[in-house]
Amino acid sequence: MFQQFLVVAGLSSATYMLIALGFTLIFGIMRVVNFAHGEFLLIGAYAVFVAQHQFGLDYLVALPLAALVAGGIGVVAERALFRRFTGDETGGMIVGLALAIAIKGAVTILFGVDSQPIARPFSGSIEVAGAFIPRDQLFAAGVALVMVALIWWLLNHSRLGLAMRAVAQAPEVARLQGITPWKTYPVAFGIGCALAGLAGALVAPIYGAEPNMGEAALMKAFIIVVLGGLGSIPGALVASCLLATIDSGISILFNATIAALVSFAAVILVLLVRPAGLLGRS
Amino acid sequence: MRLELQEVSIRHGAIAAVLGVSLTVESGTVAAILGANGAGKSTIMRGIAGLVPLHAGRILIDGRAIENLPTEQRIRDGIALSPEGRRLFPEMSVHDNLVCGAYLRRDQTGVRADLDKVYALFPRLAERRNSLGRNLSGGEQQMAAIGRAVMARPRLLLLDEPSLGLAPAVIHVMANAIRRIAATGVTVLLVEQNSHLALSLSKTGHVLESGRLVRSAPAAELLADADLKRAYLGDDPLALESLAASPPPV
Numbered sequence: 001m002f003q004q005f006l007v008v009a010g011l012s013s014a015t016y017m018l019i020a021l022g023f024t025l026i027f028g029i030m031r032v033v034n035f036a037h038g039e040f041l042l043i044g045a046y047a048v049f050v051a052q053h054q055f056g057l058d059y060l061v062a063l064p065l066a067a068l069v070a071g072g073i074g075v076v077a078e079r080a081l082f083r084r085f086t087g088d089e090t091g092g093m094i095v096g097l098a099l100a101i102a103i104k105g106a107v108t109i110l111f112g113v114d115s116q117p118i119a120r121p122f123s124g125s126i127e128v129a130g131a132f133i134p135r136d137q138l139f140a141a142g143v144a145l146v147m148v149a150l151i152w153w154l155l156n157h158s159r160l161g162l163a164m165r166a167v168a169q170a171p172e173v174a175r176l177q178g179i180t181p182w183k184t185y186p187v188a189f190g191i192g193c194a195l196a197g198l199a200g201a202l203v204a205p206i207y208g209a210e211p212n213m214g215e216a217a218l219m220k221a222f223i224i225v226v227l228g229g230l231g232s233i234p235g236a237l238v239a240s241c242l243l244a245t246i247d248s249g250i251s252i253l254f255n256a257t258i259a260a261l262v263s264f265a266a267v268i269l270v271l272l273v274r275p276a277g278l279l280g281r282s
Numbered sequence: 283m284r285l286e287l288q289e290v291s292i293r294h295g296a297i298a299a300v301l302g303v304s305l306t307v308e309s310g311t312v313a314a315i316l317g318a319n320g321a322g323k324s325t326i327m328r329g330i331a332g333l334v335p336l337h338a339g340r341i342l343i344d345g346r347a348i349e350n351l352p353t354e355q356r357i358r359d360g361i362a363l364s365p366e367g368r369r370l371f372p373e374m375s376v377h378d379n380l381v382c383g384a385y386l387r388r389d390q391t392g393v394r395a396d397l398d399k400v401y402a403l404f405p406r407l408a409e410r411r412n413s414l415g416r417n418l419s420g421g422e423q424q425m426a427a428i429g430r431a432v433m434a435r436p437r438l439l440l441l442d443e444p445s446l447g448l449a450p451a452v453i454h455v456m457a458n459a460i461r462r463i464a465a466t467g468v469t470v471l472l473v474e475q476n477s478h479l480a481l482s483l484s485k486t487g488h489v490l491e492s493g494r495l496v497r498s499a500p501a502a503e504l505l506a507d508a509d510l511k512r513a514y515l516g517d518d519p520l521a522l523e524s525l526a527a528s529p530p531p532v
């Protein structure tokens with residue numbers, strides 16, 4: 001039982017990290033609370049569905065394609081919509097909300113409200129120390145962790161990452177170094193959305209693709225970044241593990257509704273004690 | 283790089299912060315803009331870097347107009363600004379702040395060599411190379427901001443109040459560093475309230491009062507001028523008060 005709890009918590013931590021990383025990256029760099037973040041997850045999940053059923057592609061081919069599609073739509077959304085609301089957090093939120101409703105509506109019209117099945121890339125499970133780990137979930141968690149590591153490397157050891165950090169911390173001073181924020185923003189937004197799309201494509205074989213999955217994901221991302229500190233990447237990673245532990249522990253002991261209640265209680269508690277989040281700076 | 287301002291005016295909304303300023307900084311020389319707080323010194327620097335648009339006038343580098351170019355392009359053309367108030371990237375290490383200054387450069391070996399030069403210029407920065415910007419003392423931040431500007435290998439270096447808020451011992455380090463940077467042949471335009479320091483580093487001084495240039499002269503002449511010293515260069519607040527009451531002869 002305890003081993004099984006560790007397995008579930010560990011697997012969900014990885015997916016939560018991926019969802020929250022994109023969300024907090026976009027906020028950290030652009031000061032945009034992307035209310036459409038969950039819908040980019042939706043786009044990723046349905047992209048896999050379309051790739052499998054329309055084009056007969058293998059899941060392992062569909063997976064990176066789904067991330068690219070979500071990322072590409074993210075770049076377009078930044079240039080066409082979010083750019084106008086630079087420095088206007090409220091305006092950015094409203095645009096995000098409108099975009100979320102539009103994407104979800106379009107998906108519902110195109111595919112209906114029913115959950116669409118996605119062919120699983122792997123089946124069965126492996127047994128470790130008395131706990132069963134489903135192979136498909138293990139694969140999803142592994143890909144998620146590799147992506148998190150890649151993004152960490154990108155931010156800290158690449159020229160693009162240096163530009164993104166500079167723009168995030170002081171856009172005007174970044175311009176004085178020859179960095180153009182207008183070129184950095186769509187890249188950052190696209191990466192954030194691609195991460196969401198990848199997360200959607202990774203969970204789709206496990207839960208199926210359905211129009212409401214975006215809201216649940218946005219809620220998780222929200223809880224995580226508030227717990228960890230808005231815009232803080234280490235905070236988001238730590239809070240992902242925390243939320244995954246709360247979620248899986250209480251779901252196993254009681255049920256998912258109580259788990260959701262407890263996670264919100266944890267958010268309120270953290271906000272009372274540390275308003276900037278666990279690792280955030282006000 | 284030769285810098286020329288022609289009748290430059292800059293407004294902040296309804297406030298005319300800079301009015302018809304013309305001045306030339308010859309290639310490879312150091313010039314200073316002096317003036318009281320609020321005279322418009324920083325606004326001129328920001329105008330040259332393209333962070334604020336000109337209301338009127340032209341800015342030429344080596345005879346070429348740049349006033350309509352975006353900031354990034356002016357940096358590419360060889361201008362670097364160490365802005366007022368240090369303005370480091372707070373969550374970046376000293377090392378990363380310095381590397382950011384070389385963002386547009388592709389000569390990695392040259393960048394590494396220049397990093398070593400900056401660390402030699404400010405040994406304190408070498409000790410603090412892994413510290414975050416926000417954890418540095420005021421003097422260390424100023425050194426890092428100037429080092430970051432130098433890392434761009436500029437041909438025109440703009441320094442906005444490099445001595446502001448520094449302890450006397452640190453001002454000395456800073457002055458020596460600026461002398462050594464200028465000795466490499468880069469054109470330097472310096473803004474200071476500490477006029478004595480600025481003039482001792484410069485060939486030419488320009489005195490700014492309420493956005494207007496009221497005097498341009500060789501630095502030695504300005505240093506020797508007793509009236510000017512009392513009116514603009516004194517650290518004595520009474521001198522500034524009497525200045526406000528009755529405009530000095532110009």
Ligand SMILES: Nc1ncnc2c1ncn2[C@@H]1O[C@H](COP(=O)(O)OP(=O)(O)O)[C@@H](O)[C@H]1O
Nearest residue numbers: 294297299317318319320321322323324325326
């Ligand atoms: N962003 C701004 N908005 C409005 N007014 C400004 C702004 N920046 C500077 N000013 C005004 O412009 C004038 C010149 O300021 P500044 O260039 O900072 O002077 P200095 O650097 O000589 O102290 C001052 O009256 C100041 O209040």
Ligand SMILES: [Mg+2]
Nearest residue numbers: 323324325366
């Ligand atoms: Mg100033």
